Amino acid sequence: MSTHPVVLITGALTGIGRATALAFAREGAHVVVSGRRADQGQKLAEELRTLGAQAEFIQSDVRFENEVRELVDKTVTRFGRLDVAVNSAGTEGQNGPVTERTPEGYAAVFDTNVLGTLLSMKHEMRVMLAQGSGSIVNISSTMGSRGAANASLYVASKHAVEGLTKSAAIEGAASGVRVNAIAPGPVETAMLERLTGTAERKAAFLTNVPLRRAGTPEEIADAIVFVASDKASFITGEIIRVNGGKTAS
Template sequence: MNDSPVVLVTGALSGIGRATAIAFAKEKARLVVSGRRAEDGEKLAAELRSLGAEAEFVQADVRFEAEVQALVERTTARFGRLDIAVNSAGHEGQPTPIVEQTVDAYASIFDANVLGTLLAVKHELRAMSAQGSGSIVNVSSTMGIRGAAKNALYVASKHAVEGLTKSAALEAAAFGVRVNAVAPGPIQTEMLDRITGSEENKLAMLATVPLRRAGTPEEIADAIVFVASPKASFMTGEILRVNGGRTAA
C-alpha cells in the first residue's frame, strides 16, 4: 500500500508552482500538476517522474469550473484520494493607474486569482471532506495585506484570496480539512521582472526588503510544503508571510 501523499498543484508550469511541484516530488509524493500549456506540462511531469515521484499532467484553466472539476476528479480517479492541494495559478495584469483601469482588466485578474481560487477550493474541499482529511494551501502575496500604486486590481485580488482562505478554513474545519495561504514577497521569477519592468525598478523594490534581496521560488516552495504537512497540523485559516521582512514594519 502506497501511503505517499497525493498532491495537486495548479499553476505548476512556472515560478512558485513549478518549484513546489519539484519540492513535493523530491519527497516522493504522488503528483498531479496542472496548467494551460500541454507541452510544458508533459515535460514537467516527466521531470517529476525522473525525481522518483508518480506524476501526471492534466491540462486545465482554473477560470472554468468544468475544467477544475474534471481536474480534481481526474486526480482522485488516478490515486484514490486527494491529500494536499496547492492553488498557485494566477495573473498579475499590467501596472495601470486606477483612472485608466478597465472592466476587461478587472475580469482578467479576478477570474484567474479569485474565481480560480474559489473554484479550486470548492472542488478540492468536496473531495477532501468526503475522506475526512486534507490540506489546502492558496498562494497569496505581500500585496494581500498592503497597497501598491498602479496595481490596485492585483492587490484587491490578493486581499480577496486571503479573505476566501480564512472563510474556507472555518467551513473546512468541521470536515478535518485545513485551509491556509502562503504569501510571498518579491520572488525572483518572470512575474517579478514583468511587474518591475526594468532592472532599476527591481533594485528599488528590493531595497525595501530588510533582507536586501529577492526570495527564490524554492524558498516559497519549502514554506508551502511545511504548511501543507502534518508538521503544521494545528494551523488553519492562517496566512504565512514569507517576504524577507517586508511587512514587519
C-alpha cells in the same frame, strides 16, 4: 498523511508552482501538475518522474468550472484520494491608476486569481470533506494585506484570496480539512521581471526588503510543503508571510 500524499498543483508550470511540484516530488508525494500549456506540462511531469515520483499532467484552466471539476475528478480517479492542493494559478494583470482600470482588466485578473481559487477550493474541498482530511494552500502576496499604487486590481484580488482562505478554513475545520495561504514577497520569477522592467528598478524595489534580496521559488515552495504537511496540523485559516521581513516595518 500517508508516505505518498497525493498532491494537486494548479499553475504548476512556472515560478512558485513549478518549484513546489519539484519539492513535493522530492518528498515522495504523488503529484498532479496542472496548467494551460500541454507541452510544458508533459515535460514537467517527466522531470518529476525522474525524481522518482508518480506524476501526471492534466491540462486545465482554473477560470472554467467544468475544467476544474474534471481536474479534481481525474486526480482522484488516478490516485484514489486528494491529500494536498496548492492553488498557484495567478496573474498580475496590467498595472496603472484606478482611473484607467476597465471591466475587462478586472475580469482578466479576478477570473484567474479569485474565481480560479474559489472554483479550485470548491472541488478540492468536495473531495477532502468526504475523506475527512486534506490540506489546501492558496497563494496570496505581500499585497494581500496592504495597498500599492498602480496595482489596485492585483492587490484587491490577493485581499480576496485571503478572505476566501479564512472563510474556507472555518468551513473545513470540523471535517479535518485545513486551508491556509502563503503570501510571498518579491520572488525571483518572470512575474517579478515583468513588474520591475529593468535591473535598476528591480534593485530599487528590493531595497524595501530587510533581507535585501528577492526570495527564491524554492524558499516559497519549502514553506508551502511545510504548511501542507502534518507538521503544521494545528495551523488553519492563516496567512503565512514569507517575504524577507518586508511586512515587519
